[in-house]
Amino acid sequence: MENMNIKKLAKELNLSVSTVSKALHDSYEIKAETKEKVLALAKQLNYQPNPFASSLRRNSSKTIAVVIPEIAHNFFSLVINGIESIAEELKYHVLIYITHEIPEKEEQIIRHLLNGRVDGILISSSGTSNNNAHYHELIQKGIPFVFFDRANFDVDAPRVTTDDYQAGFQATEHLIKSQCKHFAFLSLSNQMSAINHRKDGFLAALNQYQIKPSHVHIIEAGTDETLSFQIIRDSLQPLPESLGIFSSVEKLAIQTYHICKEINIRIPKQLKIISFSNLPTAALLNPALSTLTQPAFSIGKEAALLLFQNIKNKGKIQPITTLPNVVLKSTIFIRESTKI
């Protein structure tokens, strides 16, 4: 009795294995009476089909993978929440892989997933734009995947992103109208789509308002915690007059806050800052942080929906439509950190 399986179940019922299997799948070949008997005994003996046998035979795993740069990050955990809400509904399982912002790690993970362990993948890329080989291998293998937030625009795959350019423009415009004279853009790297779009919006706004290029600073802080701390601190000493910072990610804004506390820079008096962020404490910070907030949960949901749609359509002739490219809106919250 150690482990229940369909063979024992069939024997117990005096039926063949195939009949039992069909009954469990509610096949039209099996009459109602038999189905009931099978279902009843299956429940009583607590029979649960072996997922691997099933996956092996059906060539589908009821599992998706989520590949993200980091998890201890409000944005990504909210996205996972959204993904899980859909996956749970569709009885899919969710595998998590973390790249720690290392492109090679991402490649390795994706390559590993070529073995069919998952039916589809949701990716927020940490890859550089010049390395698409692993994505193309996915396409070749017919494994559906969807980018969210950070996409690789050279790859032919659905994307769920936010209006990064517009948001970047809007944030920068806000800084300009808050009487900033110098402007800094805090970035992790110049290889990430979402961040670059934010930067483009930033530059476009500065251009439109005819800000002198000498007053524009792009600070690539990188993904290393201690290093980025130093880079930001160095860039604040000496402090440019009326500096307005647009931080492309929450982490760098938090670091900036710490640095300002450390070297006694007053926000918003000496320095104004607005940041992309999903911090639940943004309004409680000292001073309250102005933010651009992405609809993280919805991003997860939309990306998952798109993925499942692609999984379902796999093999079928794809309608020659444009590539799904969902763009959601971010919300701007003006708070004290950018007050005049």
Add this chain to the structure above:
Amino acid sequence: MENMNIKKLAKELNLSVSTVSKALHDSYEIKAETKEKVLALAKQLNYQPNPFASSLRRNSSKTIAVVIPEIAHNFFSLVINGIESIAEELKYHVLIYITHEIPEKEEQIIRHLLNGRVDGILISSSGTSNNNAHYHELIQKGIPFVFFDRANFDVDAPRVTTDDYQAGFQATEHLIKSQCKHFAFLSLSNQMSAINHRKDGFLAALNQYQIKPSHVHIIEAGTDETLSFQIIRDSLQPLPESLGIFSSVEKLAIQTYHICKEINIRIPKQLKIISFSNLPTAALLNPALSTLTQPAFSIGKEAALLLFQNIKNKGKIQPITTLPNVVLKSTIFIRESTKI
């Protein structure tokens, strides 16, 4: 050429399937020369074994599950980070399941995992103490699992927790010494081990310092966001004199901050607060929040290590030792929110 498998690989090599399989597993039965040939062609043709066939035959999945109450929570995402660091090293895969604090959901998830999809489970329980049936089914099925943070102490399973009692005592003592007169404990529910231990420490400290019971308030705010907001707000109106709040979880402390902002209660002047928290912004809040910080990453690591140890020892005779029960230390950070 669609999908590479061991059969095609064997044919290509003019070897039998079994020889190839053994070569790939570096069996002593196969001579070095053959192994090299096999490995070389496997790499060249990008052969990756089908994980389901492998799992089916070996009866092991190289996968663990993490079952948590919620994910958009600094503590849990840091724990997952720790878990992933170990899993990644051991080439295990990590499935995430979220219970949303619903005990029935947890049961359902655990029961589902009885089908052998995972080799082991890490659980932070959202269950009530009077419902252990699903854990016992895991034990019966021989599926190893480890509790972390929130354990069910009636169940015979390894645990990784923190020194919640001591930390609770210490935090409360700090509030007492900060000249508070009234004391409130903010709790999610009275069914969670970790939280109850914190409460016990709280009560013990108040008792030791002979605080009048009428000055002691236990506020069970529950897990529903809007409801808990109301409960906390109501309990602050009217505001007891010199109230010191010990919040057992970060979320409730944040809510308290929001409420205080809304109804104009000054922290720490009118109300002092200390909270369990892994907020990276605790020091940046207005005012900076005194915290008890759990070593979340280490909790994840330790729990994973314990689990993998149990997975490895499965089937072997268990040494009659005491149940592994790792207890890690939290760190107290005194900040402005409890300043005299």
Add this chain to the structure above:
DNA sequence: TTTAATTACGAAATCGTTTTCGTACTCTTC
């Protein structure tokens, strides 16, 4: 020289499902 051990491989069973195909049997229909 004979026997035993070792080396290096292959055939086939196995894991637990799903699915295809075959087949009795009953029921229509003209």
Add this chain to the structure above:
DNA sequence: GAAGAGTACGAAAACGATTTCGTAATTAAA
């Protein structure tokens, strides 16, 4: 009443790996 359609089930092949067992060929031991 013969042919066709429909019903309800079972046998067996498949999915792709791992593993047991068997066995030639070679080497070592007696």
